Amino acid sequence: QSALTQPPSASGSPGQSVTIPCTGTSSDVGGHDYVSWYQQYPGKAPKLMISQVSERPSGVPDRFSGSKSGNTAFLTVSGLQAEDEADYYCSSYAGNEIFVFGGGTKLTVL
Amino acid sequence: EVQLVESGGGLVQTGGSLRLSCAASGFTFSNHWLHWVRQVPGKGLVWVSRINPDGTRIGYADSVKGRFTISRDNAKSTLYLQMNSLRAEDTAVYFCVREKGAAGLHWGRGTLVTVSS
Numbered sequence: 001q002s003a004l005t006q007p008p009s010a011s012g013s014p015g016q017s018v019t020i021p022c023t024g025t026s027s028d029v030g031g032h033d034y035v036s037w038y039q040q041y042p043g044k045a046p047k048l049m050i051s052q053v054s055e056r057p058s059g060v061p062d063r064f065s066g067s068k069s070g071n072t073a074f075l076t077v078s079g080l081q082a083e084d085e086a087d088y089y090c091s092s093y094a095g096n097e098i099f100v101f102g103g104g105t106k107l108t109v110l
Numbered sequence: 111e112v113q114l115v116e117s118g119g120g121l122v123q124t125g126g127s128l129r130l131s132c133a134a135s136g137f138t139f140s141n142h143w144l145h146w147v148r149q150v151p152g153k154g155l156v157w158v159s160r161i162n163p164d165g166t167r168i169g170y171a172d173s174v175k176g177r178f179t180i181s182r183d184n185a186k187s188t189l190y191l192q193m194n195s196l197r198a199e200d201t202a203v204y205f206c207v208r209e210k211g212a213a214g215l216h217w218g219r220g221t222l223v224t225v226s227s
Contacts, residue, residue: 045218045219046155046217048214055211097169098170099145099212104155
């Protein structure tokens with residue numbers, strides 16, 4: 001049960017696009033289409049942004065999109081806005097009723 | 111409106127026990143998979159445990175296996191986490207999470223557990 005790998009930080013200017021990778025193994029990210037992404041502001045509970053690799057829950061702006069290639073999943077935020085500055089976490093089902101999170105990426109809007 | 115309200119956190123000594131509860135409302139509790147996720151303040155999210163609707167399928171993170179027990183009472187719409195043999199590294203905010211499509215759709219506000227000698 002090793003944590004998924006995310007870069008500790010990412011940044012972009014307003015209006016730009018930024019992509020955050022989340023790397024796992026063939027046992028988790030690569031083996032299941034159950035990758036999800038969460039946004040978290042300081043002191044708040046996480047909010048689901050993407051489920052099942054690329055599905056956006058109701059109410060999530062379409063600026064947020066998800067994809068996967070092999071053992072790496074990606075969260076792309078297009079048209080960056082100031083309110084997108086937050087921590088982002090990926091998570092994946094790893095089989096046998098086990099889940100795993102990434103270490104988190106702090107997104108800064110310059 | 112879906113609500114998940116955790117309780118039972120607090121200060122406990124190393125080696126002690128604590129039982130967390132999560133009172134749910136606003137949805138049909140008995141139909142949903144549920145999780146516990148924890149977070150050391152200022153650090154990342156860590157998955158702890160998951161339980162299916164009838165309590166027959168359960169998973170635990172290696173770090174808590176054998177010490178923590180997840181359970182649910184569908185009649186009371188309440189999720190539990192029994193935590194035994196607590197260690198300093200179990201200190202964290204514990205979130206109750208309702209799953210949809212293998213993702214955490216709804217989260218509670220969390221309850222803080224502090225383990226100290």
